[in-house]
Amino acid sequence: MKYTKEHEWLRVEGDLVVVGITEHAxxxxxxxxxxxxxxxxxxxxxxxxxxxxxxxxxxSDILAPIDGEVVAVNAKLVDNPGLVNxxxxxxxxxxxxKVDDLSVLDQFMDEDExxxxxx
Amino acid sequence: MAxxxxxxxVHLGLEPLHEQLGGKMxxxxxxxxxxxxxxxxxxxxxxxxxxxxxxxxSHMGQVILRPKAGMDDLKLAFEAxxxxxxxxxxxxxxxxxxxxNDQGGILDDLMFTNRGDHLYVVVNAACKAADIAHMTxxxxxxxxEPVTDRALLALQGPGAEAALEAVVPGVAAMRxxxxxxxxxxxxxxxxxxxxxGFEVSVPQAQAEGFARKLLAQPGVAPIGLGARDSLRLEAxxxxxxxxxxxxxxxxxxxxxxxxxxxxxxxxxxxxGFPGASRILKELAEGPERLRVGLRPEGRAPMxxxxxxxxxxxxxxxxxxxxxxxxxxxxxxxxGYVARAHATLGTQLLGEVRGKRLPVTVTExxxxxxxxxx
Numbered sequence: 006m007k008y009t010k011e012h013e014w015l016r017v018e019g020d021l022v023v024v025g026i027t028e029h030a031x032x033x034x035x036x037x038x039x040x041x042x043x044x045x046x047x048x049x050x051x052x053x054x055x056x057x058x059x060x061x062x063x064x065s066d067i068l069a070p071i072d073g074e075v076v077a078v079n080a081k082l083v084d085n086p087g088l089v090n091x092x093x094x095x096x097x098x099x100x101x102x103k104v105d106d107l108s109v110l111d112q113f114m115d116e117d118e119x120x121x122x123x124x
Numbered sequence: 125m126a127x128x129x130x131x132x133x134v135h136l137g138l139e140p141l142h143e144q145l146g147g148k149m150x151x152x153x154x155x156x157x158x159x160x161x162x163x164x165x166x167x168x169x170x171x172x173x174x175x176x177x178x179x180x181x182s183h184m185g186q187v188i189l190r191p192k193a194g195m196d197d198l199k200l201a202f203e204a205x206x207x208x209x210x211x212x213x214x215x216x217x218x219x220x221x222x223x224x225n226d227q228g229g230i231l232d233d234l235m236f237t238n239r240g241d242h243l244y245v246v247v248n249a250a251c252k253a254a255d256i257a258h259m260t261x262x263x264x265x266x267x268x269e270p271v272t273d274r275a276l277l278a279l280q281g282p283g284a285e286a287a288l289e290a291v292v293p294g295v296a297a298m299r300x301x302x303x304x305x306x307x308x309x310x311x312x313x314x315x316x317x318x319x320x321g322f323e324v325s326v327p328q329a330q331a332e333g334f335a336r337k338l339l340a341q342p343g344v345a346p347i348g349l350g351a352r353d354s355l356r357l358e359a360x361x362x363x364x365x366x367x368x369x370x371x372x373x374x375x376x377x378x379x380x381x382x383x384x385x386x387x388x389x390x391x392x393x394x395x396g397f398p399g400a401s402r403i404l405k406e407l408a409e410g411p412e413r414l415r416v417g418l419r420p421e422g423r424a425p426m427x428x429x430x431x432x433x434x435x436x437x438x439x440x441x442x443x444x445x446x447x448x449x450x451x452x453x454x455x456x457x458x459g460y461v462a463r464a465h466a467t468l469g470t471q472l473l474g475e476v477r478g479k480r481l482p483v484t485v486t487e488x489x490x491x492x493x494x495x496x497x
Contacts, residue, residue, distance in 0.1 A: 035350070036166035038448040039423045039455070057477065059425050061165040061354060061448055083423075 006094075007110050008119035009070045014094055015110055021077075021101045022110065024070060026058070029123045031093040034060040037086040042078040043100060049075060056099050058089065071109050073102035136182045137275055137328050141335055145346050152349060153249040155183040160348035168351035169450040172317055173491075176283035177347035178338050185252030186271035186325060189243040193265055198243065200393075201263040202236070207374060207397045209384035213238045218301045218312050220382050222374050223258060228399025228406075229370035230377065231258060233362065235314065237303040244303070244310065246276070246323070248364045274310075275331035279338060280321030280347075280355070282494065287341035288322050291334070295322060300495040309334070316352065318359025318493040357456060358449045360417060360488030366428060367415060367444045367458060373399065375406035376460065378415045383407070413441060414466040417488035418457040418474070422481055425455040426474040432461055433473045433480060440465045440472060449490055456490045457483070 007015040012030035016023045031037070039059035049055050049069040056067035078100045082088055088097040114122065134155045142149060147158030158180065160168060171177060191198035199210040208221045215238050223231040232251035237244040247255045252270075260268045279288050289296040292306050298313040300320070305311075310325040326334045338344050353363070362368045368377045375383075386392045389404055397403075420426050430443040446457030457474075465472060468487055473480040 035160070035164055036450075038166075039425060041424070057424075059448070061169075061450070062350060064425070064427065086423075 006116060007113035008116070008122075009113055010122065011068055011070070012123075013067065013070055015070060015113060016098075017107060017110065018101065020103065020107070022071065022073065022104055022107070023098045023101050024067070025098040026067065026089065026093055027119070027123075028093045031090050031097075034058060034065065034089075035062045036060055037089040040082040040086045040089065040099075042080070042083065043075050045075050045078055047075050049073060049102070058086075067099055069102070070113070071102065071104055073104040075100050076103045077101040134183075136180070137331050138180045138182060138335060141332050142180065142346070147346065147348060150349075153183060155249060157183060158346070158348045160350045161346050163345070165348070165350035165354060166450050168345065168347045169354050171345050172281045172319060172347055172351060172355055173451050174282070175343035175345070176279060176281040176287050176321075176341070177317070177351070178335065178344055179278040179280065179347050179349075179352055180275070180335070181278050181323070182275040182331070183249035184276055185245075185247040185249065185255060186274060186276060187245045187247065187256060187259070188269040188271060189245060189259070189263070190267040190269065191242070191265070192267060195241065198263075198266050201266050202243065203387070203393065204396060205259065205262050205398065207383045207387050207400070207403055209386040209393075210236070210243075211393070212384065212386060215240045216303055218303045218314055222368075222379065222382060223255065224374065224397055224399040224403065225370055226398050227370070228373040228402030230364070230368045230372055230374060231255070231370060233364055233368060233379075235312070237312065239303070239305070250365060271325075273328050274325045275328055275335075276323060276325050277331070277335060277338070278315050278317075278321060278323045279344070280315045280317040280319045282320065283341075283343040284319070284321040285496070287338055287344050288324070290341055291337045292324070298322075300497050313496065316359075316361060317355035318361070318489055318491055319355075320494050320496045354447060354450060357445055357447060357458070358451055358489060358491040359493060360458065360490065362415075363445055372415070372460070373403055373406055373411065375403055376411040376413055376415065380407065410463055413460045413462050415444070415458060415460055416466050417486040417490060418443065418446070418459055418472075418483050419486040419490075420455040420457065420474060420481060420483045423455065424476050424481060426457045426476060426481075426483060430457070430459075430474045430476060432459060432483070433475065434465055435471055435473065443474065451491045458488065461485065
């Protein structure tokens with residue numbers, strides 16, 4: 006698993022990159038009550054706002070960590086936004102990106118580096 | 125800079141208790157206050173509605189008003205600052221009030237209590253200094269005495285009565301908006317959640333012990349300001365600085381229930397408060413805009429600042445408070461809309477992230493209140 010400084014996790018699954026938010030981010034957000042997902046088959050560029058998460062406290066965006074094509078979204082989050090708090094690094098993935106070259110992930114933090122960031 | 129701001133924040137007496145309970149302390153109106161505990165806003169909110177929640181609201185301003193020339197003189201002087209019947213409030217009873225300005229806007233909202241030979245007033249933290257100056261200036265025949273050595277706690281929810289009765293025997297007999305002085309504590313049966321409950325003023329030296337005794341009662345949990353906000357929103361209650369301010373009149377704010385007959389046209393003490401001409405005119409003719417409840421159709425919350433439009437695209441108003449209501453399990457909001465669009469059931473559109481989403485003008489409160497009348 007790789008981590009961004011925006012508190013997203015990235016996991017490789019075959020030739021796809023699965024994206025979610027870290028437990029730290031979920032805790033900071035508080036109880037999530039609304040999730041808006043991107044359309045599938047859309048091209049996104051690094052830094053694009055692709056998802057909206059609303060917690061009891063505030064609205065925040067999930068940014069595309071890398072360029073790619075959204076090939077799948079986790080529709081379960083729309084019906085059950087609380088999943089983001091229950092299982093942020095497992096069942097509550099947000100979207101899957103198809104990328105040209107998986108080596109773009111090398112630039113991101115590993116677990117230890119991320120723990121240092123939030124520690 | 126952040127350090128400077130940190131230093132300027134006022135630390136209140138119960139902060140060590142909050143920190144021990146895992147409270148997340150944040151700046152609020154110049155004070156360091158717990159916004160939530162480890163349970164989080166949602167659970168804390170639901171806990172208050174199903175059991176009992178203990179809130180530290182010591183940042184709020186407690187003030188004693190003493191007459192220099194008799195209680196009637198004090199009551200009439202206080203009436204000169206508010207469109208509210210003070211003279212008619214019985215001893216041992218509390219009432220909601222509003223300071224208005226000459227334009228009929230609201231300077232602050234407050235609770236006041238008749239305690240026989242003086243009045244006890246609770247005002248908002250952010251307005252405290254201005255209110256004290258306003259009262260001192262506006263009531264020369266009155267001694268305005270800020271209470272600085274007492275904490276203020278709120279115990280709210282269906283379990284509040286039993287929990288407080290165990291610590292302060294006698295409170296179970298009180299009704300909504302009753303006030304009693306019991307030993308060293310001042311108890312009001314009121315609150316800011318829509319639930320039955322109490323607000324209790326306690327001498328600072330006893331406050332932590334008192335709070336711990338309440339927390340030891342079955343069903344009592346500490347609740348932060350986050351849940352306090354979602355609870356009051358579900359109850360349809362205004363937050364000063366958001367839903368009401370110097371630009372909104374009490375009539376626009378749909379707070380006409382707080383203006384008793386005695387102060388209205390034809391009443392025994394008609395007018396005679398700041399902004400009376402506008403407020404009496406709006407009472408007679410209706411205001412140009414009105415604070416209403418709003419129910420977004422989808423799941424997306426409509427928060428403060430969301431612009432509202434009629435179905436034909438005409439701008440009609442703005443959301444002043446909004447979020448997710450944990451007990452109604454849906455997004456809820458309140459805001460001001462032009463009177464022609466304020467009728468219950470009117471369909472409007474609220475603009476969220478560039479998209480105009482359907483929202484319906486709805487009755488408030490969103491959650492039925494459970495006051496013990």
